[in-house]
Amino acid sequence: MENKLVITIVLYQTEFSQTPSYDYLKSVIMAKSTVYLFIYDNSPKSHEDELFHLKNVRYIHDGANSGLAKAYxxxxxxxxxxxxDLILLLDQDTMLDEKYLDTLLELKLDAAIGAYVPIVISHGRQISPVFSDKYIGAGSDLPKVGVYSEKxxxxxxxxxxxxxxxxSMGAFNLAFPLDFLxxxxxxxIHQLNKKISVLEFHLGHDLSVLDYRMISSKRYESIIQGETLFYKNYDQDKFDSHRRHLLLRMVKQFLRVKNRKIWRRTFSEYRSLMKGK
Known part of the structure; x- marks a missing residue:
């Protein structure tokens, strides 16, 4: 018997029909009674689509742009x-793989597994998953297919x-509306002593925040606030590493990023955290 799956996709200034997985999701929703679609639209204006009226689809518009946590x-x-049985989180830029969805539907769920994840590729390199026992950086080790109890x-x-x-975990943390959620x-999940299962599938995803030259000052503000909150209040053993990393990042941004507000914001965050040392 197939798992009953809810696919949760979050939109922002993009109509659902323009997402790369739309045609596939449309065919799946039409064909499978075990697949449900929850669409949360953070765009300023709502939009219509024929799928929104199906019994196994729910569309929610949030013009206040409350972010990911509320959507999830x-x-x-x-x-x-x-x-x-399962919720699948999906960004609007992610191309969903048919075999990956079939695998999720046929999984024999294990109570010890806290999450099932694919290998995610962006611009030709693996961006997820990564080992997080140490501060995550460009040289972080990358898990292969398998089940892991490590961070x-x-x-x-x-x-x-x-x-x-x-x-077990309760609600998604609204303190992280977008970045670092x-x-x-x-x-x-690690705090709950649950394992991570890395499945043998690759998904493509356009992760724009990989390049500080391509993000706005507003988005960077969200990122840096999320970072500080996470390392200060949650993964606290990496807080000192985070402060050092901010200084190194600021130097690189000063040399490479035209938007001068970016490196200045990094430096101000570094100074603020050093004052609180």
Missing amino acids: NGGSQYLTEVQG IMCINSGTALPKSTLD DHWLFWK
Whole structure:
């Protein structure tokens, strides 16, 4: 018997029909009664789509742009309503693999596993999962296919969480509306003494925050606030490493990033954290 799966996809200034997985998701929703779709739209204006009127699809518009955590909490509630087994988190830029979805539907769920994740590729390199026992940087070690009890961090998109994990951890942390919610999620899973299963599938994802030359000052503000909150209040043993990393990052940004607000913001965060030392 197939698992009952809720796919939660978060939109921002993009219509659902323009997402790379739309045609595939449309065919799946039409064909499978065990697959549900929860669409959370953070765009300023709502939009219509023929799929929004299907019984196994729910569309929510949030013009206030409340972010990912609130969207995922909505998806979790929907999972409870339909008595589902798994929730699959999906960004609008992620290309969903047919074989990956089939694997999730056919999984024999293990109570010891806190999350099932694919290997995610962006611009030709693996960005997720990564080992997070040390401060995550460009040289971080990368897990292969297998089951791990070690500390691992994965990006949200592509992650499948069993209902038992959601029940154990409670709600997604609203203190991380966008950035570093993934760090908090996998930190929390490790705190619950649950393992991570890395599945033998690759998903493509366009992660724009990899390049500081391509992000806005507003988005960088979200990133740096999320970082400080995470290392100061949660993964505290890496807080000193984070402060040192900020200084190194500031130097690189000064040399490479045209937007001067970026390196100045990094430096101000570094000074602030040093004052609190």
